[in-house]
Amino acid sequence: MNINIIGIVALKLNHSLSHVIHNYWIAQANTKFQFKKYELKENDIELFMIKFRKNKEFKGFNITIPYKEKFLNICDRVSPRAKKIGSVNLIYKNNNLIYGDNTDVIGFSKCYKSLKIQKPKSVLLIGAGGAARSVLYFLNDKNIEKIDIFASSLKRKKGLSCDFKFRKFVNNTSKLEAKYDLIINASSAGMVGSKKLNRNIFKLVKKSKGVIDIVYNPMQTDLLKNANNFKVKNIGGLKMLLEQAKPSFERWTNKKVKIDDKLAKKIEAILK
Numbered sequence: 001m002n003i004n005i006i007g008i009v010a011l012k013l014n015h016s017l018s019h020v021i022h023n024y025w026i027a028q029a030n031t032k033f034q035f036k037k038y039e040l041k042e043n044d045i046e047l048f049m050i051k052f053r054k055n056k057e058f059k060g061f062n063i064t065i066p067y068k069e070k071f072l073n074i075c076d077r078v079s080p081r082a083k084k085i086g087s088v089n090l091i092y093k094n095n096n097l098i099y100g101d102n103t104d105v106i107g108f109s110k111c112y113k114s115l116k117i118q119k120p121k122s123v124l125l126i127g128a129g130g131a132a133r134s135v136l137y138f139l140n141d142k143n144i145e146k147i148d149i150f151a152s153s154l155k156r157k158k159g160l161s162c163d164f165k166f167r168k169f170v171n172n173t174s175k176l177e178a179k180y181d182l183i184i185n186a187s188s189a190g191m192v193g194s195k196k197l198n199r200n201i202f203k204l205v206k207k208s209k210g211v212i213d214i215v216y217n218p219m220q221t222d223l224l225k226n227a228n229n230f231k232v233k234n235i236g237g238l239k240m241l242l243e244q245a246k247p248s249f250e251r252w253t254n255k256k257v258k259i260d261d262k263l264a265k266k267i268e269a270i271l272k
Contacts (some may be wrong), residue, residue: 003198006252007036007061009048009071015192015217016170017267018062022264029255033059042070045162049074053098054093059252060092060249062245068130075100085137090248101251104134107244108214111235112138117210120181122146124204126197127167127187128156131214135186136164150201151187164223179207183223186214190221197223206230216241217271238267 008018022035031040038061040048045067052058063071068087072078075088076097082088088100124145125135128151139147149157150173158171170176183204189197190213201223205211211227216237220228227234242259249257 002032002057004033004253005055005058006033006249007038008064009038009040009061009067010064011039011041011066013037013039016064017241017270018245020266020270021242021263022249024266025066025253025257026250029253029257031253031255033253040067042067045070045074049098053259060090060248063089063091067209071100074098078170079104081137085130085133086131086163089244090251092251102134103244103247104131104218104240105138105238107242108135108138108246110243111212111214111240114183114231114239115210115235117182117233120144122177122180122207123182123184124176124180125149125166126183126185126189126201127151128153129158129187132186133164135161135184135214136160136166140165148180150176150198157166158264173198176200176204178204180204181209182212183208183210184212184214185221188215190218190223191215192217197221202226205232208232210234213237214240219268219271229261238264238271242267244269 008016019035026033035081068089077099079101082100082102085102088102090101090103092099103233116143123139125147128149149166149169152171154171163243188194205226211223211234212221213221213233214237220237224234224236246259
């Protein structure tokens with residue numbers, strides 16, 4: 001019996017945990033799949049896609065930094081949400097066509113729901129990259145009107161303003177409001193090996209009703225520690241990581257899987 005292939009594509013995959021997650025589900029679902037990692041340079045992508053299209057056993061793959069935008073234009077069909085967000089992280093086949101979708105927004109929606117707070121009247125969104133676009137898509141869909149964006153550079157302001165609704169975009173914390181109901185870090189700030197989050201953001205945590213940090217390494221970021229100190233409800237990035245992976249696996253394999261404590265603890269043990 002042939003073994004089907006699923007995987008992940010990126011420039012570098014040193015810190016990826018996707019193989020741990022998907023191999024766990026392959027065993028859980030007792031299905032004949034193999035998970036592979038593909039580190040590709042940009043000029044390797046064209047040949048890779050030719051091979052992917054021809055290989056019937058190769059069912060699909062996830063995409064991460066820095067190729068989410070590039071693969072948007074390679075697919076035969078793209079979901080409306082992926083088109084609006086401007087990136088894909090899920091590739092799959094259907095009737096000999098290559099489809100692209102974005103499950104980051106699904107992962108974030110699960111984080112938001114788990115926070116269990118009233119619909120926020122005001123939101124501070126930190127970051128302006130691909131993850132921030134997924135969050136903005138979700139917030140706009142929820143008709144949240146007062147959204148302020150803080151980013152270190154203003155270069156993405158024009159692109160975001162063409163596609164999404166928000167109140168203001170600033171690169172100086174002095175221009176932020178004194179209070180936000182929900183604070184979301186959708187940047188890499190605070191991640192292991194990345195720059196720290198601007199400390200002035202921490203001053204806003206006390207008055208907030210909830211905090212979401214999509215960074216999962218470390219699991220307890222400085223932003224989350226501040227939220228815990230002030231007893232503010234918070235969700236870390238591990239949940240988003242798992243929740244965005246689940247619909248990908250289910251699409252490729254046509255098998256339903258669970259995010260259980262055993263899987264979460266397996267990831268936590270690696271991150272500690």
